[in-house]
Amino acid sequence: MARRDVVVMGASAGGVEALRTLLGDLPPDFPAAVLVVLHMPPSAHSALPSILERVCALPVAAAEHGAPLRPGTVTVGVPDHHLMLAGDHLVLSHGPRENGHRPAVDVLFRSAARAAGPRVVAVVLSGALDDGTAGMVAVRARGGVGVAQDPEDAIYGSMPTQALVVGGADHSVPVAKMATLLTELVTEEVDMAGAPEPSELMAVETALADLDADALNRSERPGTPSGFGCPSCHGSLFTISEGGMERYRCRVGHAWSPEALAAEQSEALEGALWMALRGLEERAALSLRMGERAARRGHAHSAESFRQRHDEAQEAALLIRALLQRGYRDADAPSTEVGEA
Template sequence: MTRRDLVVVGASAGGVEALRQMLRGIPLDFPAAVLVVLHMPSSARSALPAILDRVCDLPVRPAVDGERLEPGTVLVAVPDRHLIVSDGHVLLSRGPRENGHRPAVDVLFRSAARAAGRRVIAVVLSGALDDGTAGMIAVRARGGVGMAQETDDALYDSMPRHAVELGGAEHVVPAEKLGAALAELLAEDIEDVAEPAPSDLMDTETAMANLDRDAMDADDRPGMPSGFGCPTCHGALFSISEGGMERFRCRVGHAWSPEALAAEQAQALESALWMALRGLEERATLSLRMGERAEQRGHRISASAFRQRHDEALEAAALLRRLLQQGELNGEGLPDDTVGA
């Protein structure tokens, strides 16, 4: 018999308060290492370890590359570095972003599943889109346990909802009760039986997150051609099916869930609309100026053509403004509801 000894936690929007509530309930004799990823801007300095240390009985500190995992400690991912579990240690990597994030929740969960199998408990807290779902699938595929914050308790319920509905998280708990629920799971004996081996996909994706040269230079890529392009590098995306979820990864390793890809495409479309609006307004201004000069020279046919070009550009620009305004009112950056929450 053995016991679980590694807790990995992922959060995004609204996650700071959820983390505070969860860690406040963790007892001093907590028999597991806790690793935390909160999605954050790459250029920012993170005050999260200090914030969490004020409410947690366990020591909370930023993760250091090569640091050994120790029970009763909380290590927090640092900006612009993936947090990876490997052979009882943590590694920090500037590997390709997943869902536009580095650090990324899925990278932590997947590497923990690969390294510790059934000894892992994965926890998904408040956040937008579906980050953490692919990682939750990986944890459960290796015999680990999944937990999620109760959706009614989360400021943003999309991440925990997807972790339950697609990721299969077995335990759904309010944030303030997660500490006690984790302590109960860690006190359970788990049978010493053979656990499913890490899949080739899990090995490859973890290696890519750590910028492993063999994985990055391999001719083959996981999945099948999807027909979509990567929003980050504009390379071809390959479709990966795992645990009933489809997701995408490009040749150099950028990874996207369906919700994250749709959101990124929406932002790209909005940017394209603004560029088109700028071009139309410039065309209208230039046509007006050229029409006035043609009029002054007595070239009435040319002046009429320039006026028509001016009016057509303004009409098209007005249409684009309506589309952009509708998108802003919907809070989506698009005039429809295709973007994930």
């Protein structure tokens, strides 16, 4: 028998406030190791460890590659690296982004599920879209417990909602009550011998996130061809069905949930529309200039042809401007660059 001694937490927009409340409420003798991932921009220095250290009775530190898993401590993921658990030590990986993020919540949850099975408690806090849902499925598949912040209590309720509705989280409570729940959960004993074994899918996806050469060189990829392209590398995406949800992964390992893929496609479409608008405006300006030059030289037919080309480009540009004014980006997907210095 063993105890639930690994608590993994994931958050995005609005997550700093939730983490401050939750970790500030944990008792100084909290026996489990706490691993935290917050979505953050890749190039910035993270101020999250110092922010949490001010309110938390447990020691708080940024993750270090190869560091042992220490009970009674809080370890925070660092920018531009996935935080993973392998056996009883931490791994920092520069592997492919998942849902457009590195660090990603799903990577942490999935690796913890594979390494510690039913010893894991997964916690999804405030955030947009649905990172953490696939990881919640993995944790529960190995006998771990899932906890989601009450969506009504979260600043952004999308991540907790998806963790509940799709990921099947076992508990949903306001963040103010979460420390009490976690303190109860980490006293529970679990039967490691009776835990479900990690699936082949879990093993492959964890290896891909860690840039494992054997996983990258596999001739086959999990899932079936989806017909969609990866927004990150433009390779083919494969559909993966797990725990009642569908998601997508490409050959090199970029992974997308349905909501994250839709949001990324919207952003790519907006970028393409802006590029098209720029091209049309330049075409109109050049046609106007060439038409004026032709008119000065007395080439009436050429001047008329360039004028028509100018008018057509302007008309198309007006249509694209109207599309851009309507907006293709998801208004409910705010920036998640929080907790940064």
